[in-house]
Amino acid sequence: MLKILIGRILTTIPALIGVVVVSFLLTRVLPGDTAAYFAGPAATPQAIEEVRKKLGLDRPLPEQFASYVRDLSHGNLGQSLTTGQPVLSDIKARLPASAELTLFGLVLSLLIAVPLGIVAAVRQGSMIDHACRAIVTAGVSLPVFFTGLLLVYVFYFILQISPAPLGRLDVFASAPAEITGFYLLDSLLARDGATFRASFSQLLLPGVTLAIFALAPIARITRASMLSVLSMDFVRTARASGLSRRKVIMTYAFRNALLPVVTTLGMVFSFLLGANVLVEKVFAWPGIGSYAVEALIASDFAPVQGFVLAMAILYIVLNLLIDLSYRLIDPRMRASS
Amino acid sequence: MSRSPGTGAAILATLSHARYVISGNPVTAFAFMLLGLLLFCAVFGPWIVPFDPLASDTAATLKAPSLRHWFGTDALGRDVFSRVVAATRLDLAIAVFSVALVFAFGGLAGIAAGFFGGWTDRIVGRIADTIMAFPLFVLAMGIVAALGNTVTNIVIATAIINFPLYARVARTEASVRREAGFVMAARLSGNSELRIALTSILPNILPIMMVQMSLTMGYAILNAAGLSFIGLGVRPPMPEWGIMVAEGAGSIISGEWWLALFPGLALMLAVFCFNLIGDGLRDIVDPQRRT
């Protein structure tokens, strides 16, 4: 098992190299002259030339790449012009907020979408099936920032049961002592019910927004793969040998249908991490997405590049986890490695 | 020979099959009507709108929807209805150009990878894997930030992030057919490999790629709108659905819902329309994969 784990971790290396190369290229094709940009708008040609030297932009590309990789290995992603902090520490500080929101949205949508997909497939043609298809088609058409705004309008402005969409906690509450960085978990660990409720009520709307967004692809693939598994020969065999309907659906069909669902989770994560940026902007959520958006507006490029790289690495790790869990479910994958 | 009456009959048969599917599927028919409306707005929009989409009217700012201003007015007194209709052209154009771009590059690269295999396959696969290693919207953000904040770069970024999808679909379909009997038969008939790729592989993959195109059109629209929502690509005062929702976002908390609602609905409708057409086309092309 350890050998497989190491082997699988090794296979992420090409992806990592690709990500580093692409992010390096992105830093070198900044609009206009990179040196002029870093020297500032009022710089003289001499000053620009100096900056160019200092940044090593006068050296050949492979050399620049080597020093870029060296910097990365030291965790140096550059300075943010807006916050004045190293990009890495900014990202570290804001990552838990994004992670909490994304995971909350994902778990919520899995809890709804997977059972919905199963029931829709098992009762093909029923009302639930039609509802599932309608939800799926409408769901993939919803711009995530639009859903967020609608929810804010309905639950904050009209019904006034939701707090103002301004961050993880309202101004009167204080953050729990940091253990995991997830407010829900930290407040539970600190047995602080008030903070838990406050952070939960803030998390609910953005989390639901993300969940609605992720619902459609998960329900769609669950339904489709369940349908295809239900028409397979071994399900017919299971029925012909008199296994109960429950056993056929759960042990035989669902476990097989899970495989494509797990594979699709990679794609869902890709969408979620992107949608996260938009949702953070709508709800002024202090995560790395809104950090990147603020930096973009201020033409502060180092944080944006750091953000892209961090997201890519996070995504590679998530894919690794998905792949390993796939192996746990499917013995054929275990044998082939 | 190839233009024998049989081909005509086949086209007629396909059309009648399409009509049969559409007549049995009012949803698809509805989607095509919606597409017609969108195209009409895209082509004639700027001429038929009641107000100049860029003209501000300080006397009528933030007016709720009325008979005069169907969708209300924004903070500068511009007519939201006119802006929503006028924005159709830009939003559709971004999607169409990016999809056309990725169809040409991604589709051909995928066919080459699937049909020829070997190094071609490895290079195309490596490029696709590298792009897929990023969360796609995040990569698009990075590309537009690096290349510069223009509409052209939105088109390019949207095409790039869709590349793996097209390359993979085309690759799978091509490699499935690489060892098919009819491809081997074409070899025996003396067709060159390139000719086989163009006459035996491409036409058989085309319908599946069309479905893919329709489905990604919606995604491309969403992606472009998302980028402009966070301030990339399209700049104000240019009317575009994403940026209009962004402009209206601040007014939501104070109750001016119409600023964000109507462009958001237009966006949703457009994406919905392409997704429905994609599903409908899939039914025509591949009845087995109906979901």
Add this chain to the structure above:
Amino acid sequence: MIQLPLLNVRDLTVEFSTRRGIVRAVRNIDISIGKGETLGIVGESGSGKSVTSYAVMRILDRAGQIAGGSIHFAGLDLRAASERQMVDLRGREMSMIFQNPRAALNPIRRIGHQIEDVLRQHAQAGSADAREKAIEALRDVRISRPEERYSAYPFELSGGMCQRVVIALALACRPKLLIADEPTTGLDVTTQKAVMDLILELTRARGMSTILITHDLGLAATYCSRVVVMEKGEVVETASAAEIFAAPRHAYTRKLMRATPRPGIGLRDLLPDENRAGEALPASAPGAPLLTVSALVKEYPRAEAGLFSRFMKPDAAGAQPFRAVDGIGFDIKRGESLGLVGESGCGKSTTSMMLMRLIDPTAGSIIFDGEDIGSIPARDFARHPMRKRIQMVFQDPTDSLNPRYSAARAIADPLLRLGACEPRTLRARVEELASLVGLPGDLLDRFPHQLSGGQKARVGIARAIALNPSLVVLDEPTAALDVSVQALVLNLLADLKAALGMSYLFVSHDLHVVRLICDRVIVMRAGRIIEQGRAADVLDHPKADYTKELIAALPHPPAQPAAR
């Protein structure tokens, strides 16, 4: 005393609702089977034979429903039974095994657990003795080392082994009735015999009744005491196996029986009287060698070694490659028809692909009409003048036609690319070819999906002979066709060979067919030639043990039909 039949199907009608309306897959059929009896249900594709069995088990898919008639099992009315009652009956009182055994097992569940599921469902085992009983069930179907196999997944077992597991699953609860739906289709002939013998032995020992559903009349007649023949959803004849072959009453049975290849008949005997061409087949008189193959080898690298596994295990690179074809040599004479037979994986398809110059041999020579075509890379052979002289008919007629080409365009393709054919005369030539292969001219503008299997096969043949090749490789050309269509196509191929003076390499797994159409035959196993000689000699007096085994495994219907 008249004993009640175990299963009694009366006046059964099954309907499917499709997009084009209601389709009656089975119409008013009567079938009954007594205790301990073995009944065969025989029919070609679309005859409704499988649907009948699904209806009996009440496992029709949602589109299908029993529209009329009655089904009684051991006195119980199955049409009126509740789903709960049916769940209890299935697996415990009546079981079913299916075609394609590997797909019939849950791919991600250990086979032992799958058997336990059934045992526990029917309260035949508790948690204490489930494992033991599952192993016992495996042992019953002669699976060696059943304790180890208990924990195996289906993908770790061979096709024949999977079918044994499926049988173990079906018989685990000792049901009274077993329905076997094409249980051996897709399995090699020796495996088929082993599986059929096993089924018969077990069901006999347990006094069970068995229904064997098959397209192969010979197989049914060999293993069943009584045979029901179905055509287009109706039962056309029910008789004892011996009677069916000796004195078939219904015209369809006669046609089916005739079309089934078997020893002691000629090619023309396969055809129904009205189709029988007047002239007898001219005896072929093979001339000088056209193609000489010597020391032909094809190696493939072992299972794909990834970059990292090679990196981690440097010695893996030294692993022996797999030899699909291992130094074979033979020749084909002008005007001769050579059969190449063997079970799956014996290297016969690889050999034919090398002769076709679609893949390159690792070593050896292929001399065609004095030129070593084996040394010309497959990549360049498309433009070689020899290309037009070697053509091929593929196994699956559907797969071998470009869905975007009309029949005429498909036949014209080699003429356009390689043929010295004037564009003006192209259509005329295509029509001429179509009439040669018996394809009606009005079908020429149709597309593959608008043609039947037999018509598609004819298009493929017309395309192969369009350039007047000297050698045609026929790769299981009739394996995907119903027997009655196979009979017509085989006769067509023989006629074409005589008329055009071609040589054939006929690749097949079916020894009966090879006997009918080939002058000489080569038996292959594991990449080597086991035996070769005149077809009649090899098949009637095999020398090699393997050939004897193959011939012994063929179904032997009880009585031979009268010659006329």
